[in-house]
Amino acid sequence: MTPNKYNATVVQKIQIRPNLMILRVATDEPRTKFAAGQYTTLGLYGYEPRSENSEPEAIPSKPDKLIQRAYSIASARHETQQFEFYISQVKTGQLTPRLFHLEVGDRVFVGRRIVGVFNLSDAPKDADLVMIATGTGITPYISFLRSHIMERPESKMVVIQAAAHQGDLGYFSELSFLNNAFPNFYYLPTLTDADETWPGLRLWIEELLDSGVLAEKAGVVCDPQKTHFYLCGNPIMVENVSKWLSEHGYEKKTRKTEGTLFVEEF
């Protein structure tokens, strides 16, 4: 049997919901320093077992092929030998059911390169930042905050996290803690299908932006010169909120064009 390419070990697995987990892996060799918000790849061979609550693969994988997919890193940028990932299981997917079967001590492949342009390098220290996420799209913002919150006292930073139910709000405790600890950080979780125990916002993201809550709670204005917007997660959310922002003067930043709207789709 040919030797496998595994180069990292699972050191922690936190199963938040049947289809959501935080996975921490330690790589055998450190990676080079990366920018908060970037991503790398995780990989497992097709011969690895799938989780018990998964379904048959939509597209069968070959047993001896290393299945690789991109995952944003939640860790702070100085953590170059241990990486945290926040992963949602696609039950019929090729890789995620195999990742969900992993236990502490199991081996896995982690890409050698850390890449991506979704980061804060274009944000002046005094620009206000509004970071909007659905699902696992919260991950790059956790890295932004763990890496940079101390360095940006002049900047107001807001996280708007939208989900159906409270249990879907990954990193709720950490974000609530930052909300209490930093006077310039504001956490605005909003639920579209909450039960009566939820005391917070119940707005769709566009409704929240229309409602004036941003100015009222955080003193942040939707002005492309002053406030940078970040969108990460579900492509439909990204498309709809991008449309709202373009109607309010925002232009998307791309490799070729300037703008203060930054987008990452999963």
Ligand SMILES: Cc1cc2nc3c(=O)[nH]c(=O)nc-3n(C[C@H](O)[C@H](O)[C@H](O)COP(=O)(O)OP(=O)(O)OC[C@H]3O[C@@H](n4cnc5c(N)ncnc54)[C@H](O)[C@@H]3O)c2cc1C
């Ligand atoms: C830059 C980048 C960063 C990413 N970061 C993360 C991250 O931090 N956490 C994370 O969980 N995922 C992340 N993803 C998505 C990830 O790369 C995989 O696409 C996802 O985990 C599914 O892989 P799979 O092999 O299980 O499914 P596949 O076998 O690749 O997909 C099977 C089918 O499921 C559907 N599908 C694919 N992805 C999703 C999805 N996310 N939700 C619902 N249905 C889907 C598609 O229709 C696809 O045909 C990221 C993607 C990109 C491009």
